[in-house]
Amino acid sequence: xxxxISACLLGCRCRYDGASKAQPLAAALAKQHELVPVxxxxxxxxxxxxPPAERRGDRVVTEAxxxxxxxxxxxxxxxxxLYQMLGCDAAVLKERSPSxxxxxxxxxxxxxxxxxxxxxxxxxxAQHRVPVYGESQILELLK
Ligand code: SF4
Numbered sequence: 001x002x003x004x005i006s007a008c009l010l011g012c013r014c015r016y017d018g019a020s021k022a023q024p025l026a027a028a029l030a031k032q033h034e035l036v037p038v039x040x041x042x043x044x045x046x047x048x049x050x051p052p053a054e055r056r057g058d059r060v061v062t063e064a065x066x067x068x069x070x071x072x073x074x075x076x077x078x079x080x081x082l083y084q085m086l087g088c089d090a091a092v093l094k095e096r097s098p099s100x101x102x103x104x105x106x107x108x109x110x111x112x113x114x115x116x117x118x119x120x121x122x123x124x125x126a127q128h129r130v131p132v133y134g135e136s137q138i139l140e141l142l143k
Contacts, residue, residue: 001141003029004083004125006094007037009135014039018049021094025138029092032142036086040099040121044075055098056108060120063110072099076121080128090131092138093122102134 008015010030011022029035042048051062053072060072076099083091093100101119106112118126126132133141 001089002034002036002087003141004036004038004079004086004088004091004130005029006092006097006100006135007039007042008094009092010035010037012037012039014042014048016041016048016050016052023135023138025135025142028142029138036082036088038079038082040075040079041072042075043078044071044073046071046075052110053098054106054108054110055117055120060098061108072120075099076124079121080124080130083125083130084128088130090133090141091122091125092133092135092141093119093125095134095136102132 008021009023010026011020013020053060053062053068059069093102097119099119099121102122104114105117105119107115
């Protein structure tokens with residue numbers, strides 16, 4: 001399969017703090033599938049490093065209150081364009097991220113509290129019937 005994947009899971013240092021979140025099973029995934037790395041926050045025009053942000057209602061905000069909703073939406077739309085243009089079959093996304101998070105994300109209070117919701121990119125992809133996997137589900141994609 002061709003899989004869109006959060007670039008930080010492959011070791012790219014694209015996270016808000018300039019670090020990566022390399023996934024130990026990523027190499028095995030790359031042997032069995034074609035991977036298309038994307039970082040929606042960078043695609044949306046945000047710098048690295050950048051202030052952490054969380055979804056709060058309809059907006060995405062930093063702890064200082066800056067509204068970065070437009071950048072998050074733009075990144076999600078760019079990721080969807082790449083998914084469709086390259087004929088991907090599914091997406092593997094970093095869990096708990098305000099962009100890539102699948103199933104649960106932080107609740108907008110910057111207190112480390114999780115809530116049941118998708119990140120902006122994960123939500124847009126799911127709205128377009130993309131099968132979305134969190135990184136804890138990678139084993140399901142390995143034979
Ligand atoms: Fe990783 Fe997604 Fe955050 Fe980029 S936006 S650093 S790919 S979780």
